[in-house]
Amino acid sequence: MEIITANFGSYPRVGEGPQENRLRKKYQEKEEEKIGQEELEEVYRDYSRKIIKEQESIGIDIVTDGLIRWYDPISHFGKNVKNCKIDGLKRFFDTNFYYRQPLIKGSIDRDGPTVLDEFQIARRYTSNELKPVLTGPFTLSDLSINEHYEDFESLVYDWGKILAEEVRDLSSSGAKKIQINEPKILKKSEYFDLFNSVMEDIEKANEGSDLFLYTYFGDSSNIYSDLQDLPVDLLGFDFFYGSNISEKIEEYGTEKYLGLGLINGRTTVMEEKEKVISKVENLMSFIDKDKIYLNPSCGMEYLPRNVAFKKLKNMVEISKELRRKIK
Amino acid sequence: MRKKFSKYGLDLPILPTTTVGSLPKPPKLKKLRKEHLKGELNKQDLRAIEDEATEKWVEIQEDIDLDILVDGEMYRGDMVSFFARNLNGLEIGGLVRSYGNRYYRKPKIIEEIIWDQPVTLDYWKFADSLTDKPVKAIITGPYTMMDWSFDEYYHSRKEACLSFAKVLRNEVESLVDSGAKIIQIDEPAIAVRPGELMDFVDDAINILTRDLDAYFIIHACYGTFNEIYPGILDLDCDNLDLELSNDDFRLADEFDERVHTKDISAGVIDVHTREIEDIKVVKSRIENLLEILDSKKVWIDPDCGLKTRKENEAREKLANMVEATKIIRKELLKS
Numbered sequence: 083m084e085i086i087t088a089n090f091g092s093y094p095r096v097g098e099g100p101q102e103n104r105l106r107k108k109y110q111e112k113e114e115e116k117i118g119q120e121e122l123e124e125v126y127r128d129y130s131r132k133i134i135k136e137q138e139s140i141g142i143d144i145v146t147d148g149l150i151r152w153y154d155p156i157s158h159f160g161k162n163v164k165n166c167k168i169d170g171l172k173r174f175f176d177t178n179f180y181y182r183q184p185l186i187k188g189s190i191d192r193d194g195p196t197v198l199d200e201f202q203i204a205r206r207y208t209s210n211e212l213k214p215v216l217t218g219p220f221t222l223s224d225l226s227i228n229e230h231y232e233d234f235e236s237l238v239y240d241w242g243k244i245l246a247e248e249v250r251d252l253s254s255s256g257a258k259k260i261q262i263n264e265p266k267i268l269k270k271s272e273y274f275d276l277f278n279s280v281m282e283d284i285e286k287a288n289e290g291s292d293l294f295l296y297t298y299f300g301d302s303s304n305i306y307s308d309l310q311d312l313p314v315d316l317l318g319f320d321f322f323y324g325s326n327i328s329e330k331i332e333e334y335g336t337e338k339y340l341g342l343g344l345i346n347g348r349t350t351v352m353e354e355k356e357k358v359i360s361k362v363e364n365l366m367s368f369i370d371k372d373k374i375y376l377n378p379s380c381g382m383e384y385l386p387r388n389v390a391f392k393k394l395k396n397m398v399e400i401s402k403e404l405r406r407k408i409k
Numbered sequence: 410m411r412k413k414f415s416k417y418g419l420d421l422p423i424l425p426t427t428t429v430g431s432l433p434k435p436p437k438l439k440k441l442r443k444e445h446l447k448g449e450l451n452k453q454d455l456r457a458i459e460d461e462a463t464e465k466w467v468e469i470q471e472d473i474d475l476d477i478l479v480d481g482e483m484y485r486g487d488m489v490s491f492f493a494r495n496l497n498g499l500e501i502g503g504l505v506r507s508y509g510n511r512y513y514r515k516p517k518i519i520e521e522i523i524w525d526q527p528v529t530l531d532y533w534k535f536a537d538s539l540t541d542k543p544v545k546a547i548i549t550g551p552y553t554m555m556d557w558s559f560d561e562y563y564h565s566r567k568e569a570c571l572s573f574a575k576v577l578r579n580e581v582e583s584l585v586d587s588g589a590k591i592i593q594i595d596e597p598a599i600a601v602r603p604g605e606l607m608d609f610v611d612d613a614i615n616i617l618t619r620d621l622d623a624y625f626i627i628h629a630c631y632g633t634f635n636e637i638y639p640g641i642l643d644l645d646c647d648n649l650d651l652e653l654s655n656d657d658f659r660l661a662d663e664f665d666e667r668v669h670t671k672d673i674s675a676g677v678i679d680v681h682t683r684e685i686e687d688i689k690v691v692k693s694r695i696e697n698l699l700e701i702l703d704s705k706k707v708w709i710d711p712d713c714g715l716k717t718r719k720e721n722e723a724r725e726k727l728a729n730m731v732e733a734t735k736i737i738r739k740e741l742l743k744s
Contacts (some may be wrong), residue, residue, distance in 0.1 A: 096504050096512055109510045153509055170655035171508055171631050171681060176601045178515065178557050180508035180631055227659070350502065350517055350559040386503020386515070 084371050084408050085362070085401040086143045088341065090296070090318075091215040091261065092155075092381030093133050093148030094390050102387065105129050105150065126151055130200075131207040136391065141398040144211045144259065147204035149381070154181035155217045155263065156225050162194040163244060169227060175265060175299040177348075177384055184226040186237065192244045198251045205256070213294070214257050218264035219245050219284070220277050225266065235276055242280035246287035253291035261294040262314075268300030274308050285313035294318060296341060298380040306330035310337055320379040321361075322346050328361065332368045340369065343379035345397045350389050358400050363407070371408060376401050411705070413624050413647065417590045419543055423741060424695070424709050424734050425476040427674070429628055429650065430547045430593065431488075431714030432466050432481035433723050442486070459483040460535060467539040473728050474735075477591060477708075478544045480536035482716065487513045488549045488595055489557040491528075496576060498522035502559060511717070517559040518569060524576035527583040534587060546589040550596035550627070551577055551613040552605075557598060566602075567609040574613035585623050593626040593650070594618075597713075599641065600632025606640050614644045626650050626674060630713045634660045639667045650674035652712035654694060655681065664701050673702055676712030677733075678726050683718070685725045691733035704741055709734045 096106050105125050112122045133148040152158040154174065160166040165188030171180040201214040219241035223234065231237040245262070252260050262284070267277050285293065292315040301324030302309065309317050318341030319327050331340065342365070344358050362374065376397055382390040414421055434442075438458050444450040466481035485491035493499040493516030500519050504512040529548060537544040551573035555566060563569040584592060594617060599610065618625045627644060630652035634641075641649060653660050653676045677694045678686060686694075695709060709730060715723040 094503075094505070096506070098503065106510055106512065113510070170657070170679070172656075173598075173601060173632050176556075178513075178598070179506060182508075349561075351561050383506055386505060388503055 083143070083405075084374065085404045086375045087141070087398050087401045088144035088213065088375050088377040089137055089142055089146045089394065090343070090347065090378045090381050091146050091149050091263065092152070092383035093137075093146065093150070094383050094385060094387035095129065095133075095148065095150045097387035127203060130204045134204060134207045134210075134212070137394065138208060138210055140391070140395045141402075142210070142394060144213050144375075145208055146213050146215060147200060149215060149383075151200055154179070155381075156222060157182035157184060159196055159217055159222055159244075160184035160226075162192065162196050164188070164191040164193050165230070166190050166226075172225070177299075179384065181225070184222070186226050186228050186230050188230050190237075190240045190244065192247050195248060195251050197248060198255060201252060201257055202255060211258055213259045213261055214252050215261045215263065216245055216248055218262045218267075218295070219280050220270075220273065221264050221266035224270065234273075238273075238276055238280055239283075242283050246284045249284050249291070249293070250287040250289060253287075253289040257291050259292045259294055259316075260288075261296060261318075263296050263298070265297055265299045268297050268302055268305070271305045271308070274305060278308075278312060281312050281314065292316065292339075294339075294341065296343075298343060299323065301326065303327045303330045307334055310334065315339055316341055316375065318375075318377065319343050322348065322379050328365060331365055336369050336373060339373045339375060340365075341375040341377045343377055345376070345378040345393050347378040347380040347382050347390075347393075348384055350385065352392065353396055353400070355396065355400050355403065359403055359407075362400075362404055366408075376404075413590075417624075419590065421476055421543075423704060423738055424707055426709045426731050426734050427475060427477035427545060428470070428479050428727065429676075429680075429710055429712070429714045430479050430482055430545075430595065431485065431716035432479070432483075433716055433718055433720045434483055435462050435465075435720070438462050438483060456484075459532075463532070463536055464539060467536055467544075469724060470727075471540060471542065473724070473731050475727065475731060476542065478536070478540055478542050479547065480532050480544065482547070482714070484532055488714075489554060490514045490516055492549050492554060492577075493558065495528040496522055496524055498562070499558065513557075515557060515559060518562045520562055522572050522576050524579045528580055530580075530583050530587060533584060533589060537588070543591055544589075545591045545593050545626070546584045547593045547595060548577060548580055548584075550594040550599075551617065552610050553596050553598040556601055566605065570605075570609055570613050571616070574616040578616055581617050581621060581623075585621050589623060591624045591626065593628055594646070595628045597628070597630045597632070599627070599629045600634055600637045603633075603636040603640075606637050607643075611644055614646065618645045624648065628674075628713075630676070631655065635663050638663045639665075642667055642670050646671070648672040648674055648708065650676070650708070650710065652676040653698070654679045654686075655712045658694065658697060661698060661701055668701070669703055669706060672706045672708060674708035674710050675702070677709055678711035678730050680711050680713045680715050680718065680726075683722055685722065686729060688729045688733045688736070691730050692736055695733060695737050699737070 296318030298320035
């Protein structure tokens with residue numbers, strides 16, 4: 083099928099009215115020790131199911147569980163890691179969202195899976211493809227406070243090992259596609275060789291899943307050709323930071339599938355269908371149409387729920403229109 | 410900067426203590442605010458309860474013996490949507506997650522932003538009338554207003570930010586005209602895109618503060634401060650209020666001699682933990698800072714607003730902060 087649509091990862095977990103605020107309320111009750119983990123878990127499951135059904139109802143091909151259990155995309159991965167404590171808040175890139183910093187006190191080592199359980203629970207709720215999402219080793223390393231490793235490289239390698247295990251577990255448990263988010267590599271491209279080498283370690287642990295690598299919150303055009311060398315199957319791009327990425331795709335073509343982040347996850351302004359369609363059509367004259375995925379530019383939880391829903395719906399309508407045109 | 414205070418007739422001790430702004434709302438007020446939003450309670454009735462809560466917090470701050478008081482922001486939901494509701498041109502949007510289980514209603518700019526009457530003045534005047542101590546007036550800054558709103562009207566971040574600055578200038582003028590001497594501009598977003606600091610944030614702050622006779626504080630928190638230091642020292646203000654304890658004082662490592670060009674309000678209380686830092690802990694935090702900073706140029710406060718804490722937590726945290734500061738003051742006088 084052409085122009086496959088994929089959700090990016092996160093989905094707003096709170097909306098309007100008591101039903102859509104139930105998770106928020108229960109989470110607070112759990113924090114105040116009024117309810118136990120089991121009761122919160124029930125709500126998580128119910129939410130995962132609803133969020134997945136919502137994506138299915140719109141017609142999204144590759145869905146996610148909305149990452150609704152994640153405190154944030156950084157500290158979530160420090161939860162089951164030895165010698166990693168969770169420290170103070172810091173702003174996540176240039177968003178209005180804050181994450182807690184992993185504080186590295188010794189050699190880090192995996193203490194158990196992180197995303198595997200979430201994947202196994204959520205996959206029951208859909209017959210569509212469910213895509214687990216991981217934050218990449220480079221971003222995790224750069225956003226950690228390192229009080230142990232003598233050099234940054236060693237920290238990246240150790241986060242890489244932990245994520246490789248996660249990829250091994252997910253791929254052997256049947257995840258057909260696994261997404262790795264690496265926004266930070268766009269800000270520190272001087273480390274690209276290191277990044278490449280860690281991605282190779284991750285690929286070695288992969289037991290047959292397609293690996294998707296998404297960069298966002300920055301301009302990826304400077305490293306487009308380097309990204310093409312990574313051992314991954316799909317490269318995802320944010321089209322809203324710098325405008326050169328289309329030119330790079332036209333210039334270099336692509337060996338890999340491309341996840342076109344043409345739906346802006348950071349603004350409430352709705353995409354004009356025609357504009358997106360013409361961008362994709364233009365790219366189709368340079369690259370194979372079978373290589374194109376359409377997705378938001380980043381996770382959707384920076385938007386209110388109703389806006390996220392409308393944007394995803396719009397995205398599916400755009401892909402349908404493109405499919406019609408291709409035929 | 411102390412000159413300004415003697416000119417204003419303010420007699421502040423060394424290491425003045427204050428809070429960043431917000432204080433916990435009583436549960437009753439929270440409930441009534443919800444009723445008001447649903448249209449079940451009129452504004453006057455809500456205002457009466459807000460005033461009652463403000464009175465109580467002014468009293469508590471006096472009891473704790475803080476030097477510069479705040480009104481506690483009993484009338485604000487969050488710092489951005491409060492202003493968005495009270496300026497023309499913005500609409501209140503849906504809930505967006507801020508961190509953990511905290512959400513805020515992210516406003517949307519839908520047309521030209523216009524200020525037609527003071528937003529905070531009345532509340533400031535009320536709190537100021539309750540005490541002989543100075544009450545700090547607090548507004549959310551233009552950069553944060555821009556960055557924390559969706560923009561469906563202006564063409565660039567710069568245009569939106571400078572538009573906010575122009576309208577907020579009216580607010581600042583109204584406060585200064587009514588006698589506010591200490592004005593804090595909250596800019597938690599300030600470090601978000603470091604390149605913008607010198608591109609237009611400096612202009613925006615200048616629009617707010619130029620030629621006005623008041624002591625200006627800029628409050629910043631939870632950003633990548635290292636990326637905007639020392640540029641942030643060039644902003645037109647007297648005092649930079651920085652969150653330091655959340656980050657275990659790593660920010661302070663960035664300071665060099667240039668830091669002495671401004672007064673620094675040093676956050677020494679972590680507002681996101683329930684744990685009450687004991688006096689010894691706070692004291693050692695302040696002592697560590699004074700190894701780098703000049704005690705004559707330091708203010709002491711928590712990292713950020715305390716509204717997410719319970720009343721007793723906020724009260725105890727602040728009391729320990731003031732006690733620790735007093736011990737250090739005594740020691741400084743001896744030496």
